[in-house]
Amino acid sequence: MQQKINTEKYPPSSLVLLLSPDEWESFIEDCCRVLMHQDGKYKHVQQLGGAGDAGRDIEARYTEQLLPRKWDLYQAKHYISPVGESTLYPELSKVFYHISKNTYPEPNYYYICAPKNTTPSLHDLIARPDSHKEEFLKSWKDGNKGVKKSQFPLTDEVERVVNDFDFARIKEYPIKDLIRVHSRDYEAHEALFGIAKPRGENPPTPTTPSSQEIKYIEELLKIYEEHGGTPMTLEDVLVSMDYCDHLNGCRGEFYSAEGLKRFSRDVMPGEFEKLMDSVYVGIKRESSNPRHRTGFDRLDAVLQTATSLQVTDSPLYKRLLPADLPGTCHQLVNEEKLKWVK
Structure with a gap:
């Protein structure tokens, strides 16, 4: 109906x-x-x-x-x-x-x-x-x-x-x-x-990155090292005027997707994983495009592609927030299904 x-x-x-x-x-x-x-x-x-x-x-x-x-x-x-x-x-x-x-x-x-x-x-x-x-x-x-x-x-x-x-x-x-x-x-x-269960608040982004963020943050550090031309630790990035805000933006996207993941786990088990699979299929060609010369180029192009994906077949679609699909890409990186620096 x-x-x-x-x-x-x-x-x-x-x-x-x-x-x-x-x-x-x-x-x-x-x-x-x-x-x-x-x-x-x-x-x-x-x-x-x-x-x-x-x-x-x-x-x-x-x-x-x-x-x-x-x-x-x-x-x-x-x-x-x-x-x-x-x-x-x-x-x-x-x-x-x-x-x-x-x-x-x-x-x-x-x-x-x-x-x-x-x-x-x-x-x-x-x-x-x-x-x-x-x-x-x-x-x-x-x-x-x-x-x-x-x-x-x-x-x-x-x-x-x-x-x-x-x-x-x-x-x-x-x-x-x-x-x-x-x-x-x-x-x-x-x-x-037509009654949608409220999604609720996203989990707050911790001031200090947690253990569950290790993989995708390591991939972001590789981007910053490649761009800056020098090895960088997480501590270096957190005090950097060039990269700190970018890292925090990516972390916010990650935790937005984490909020959707938790909602799915409690209300629609398995649907977040299906959404991730759909996003992965949708961004795979862009992520493997050989014209991307740097990790920053690849990240920007992939997140833009993810944002434009039509995922209306997912029952989670009505609960999507603007940061969810880019955040799903960070979740894919965290599961080692996606890399920014080749």
Whole structure:
């Protein structure tokens, strides 16, 4: 969903109403995958909604096998109004019918997932499981509240399955809780709602270079030695009127990229490394251009090329600061993938 929406005025709890039923099922599946990958709650998650799903929109298993009470059934109902008994009961009758036919085993929990939650009457029934079961069975026997007795007859075996099921395990999953779970998958949440997680502040550039800066600073010293025509130590550069500001500018770029690297590590693991690979491909031809006579020539040309690169395919693109791509070049030098003085 491509959108630029004021998410303070139109929060995700409102935007989910714009989803199609299929997109809503995918949204619920994404939530279950957060619970699987980040919390370890599930071992297998699959969206089944559609013809032949036997009442299962999303199946979330605690084990690889589909075993009794070792899975949760998520019922995704996308309506602009709250879900009531007339919407839920036809779905419940289908589920109990298929349990009785051994289409699948009894789930542990049955979650009702709807953008506008449930009606007050259904909400109250869910809070009183015994009354809820009684009301459901009565509706099924009478063929009321949307239940189609001709399609799913209430046989003695089906009724036994219903009576054995603890209706306390039928729960509503409030929309705000679903959105909170979905927001933990930053990429999916941003792609769906256009809400970008703030990058935060870059780490400060230390007054004295740290041990993690050794490699790229050594390469900068080679540039300064080549340009000045004399051997130079880091101490010499730090007091030099000619090179100190240049070094500090490069270090600022390095730490800007370091800030992006840390954001990626915490929020989008592996994406900074992919960005570095893209930058390396983009600047490789310029870095190996034989017309560069000095290290300064090569550095200036490569950083200029890096700054002009289009990296819009990276999910980090929206968080880029002006110094990030030049800083990525210093990161490449630090990993000994790039040299300034040949």
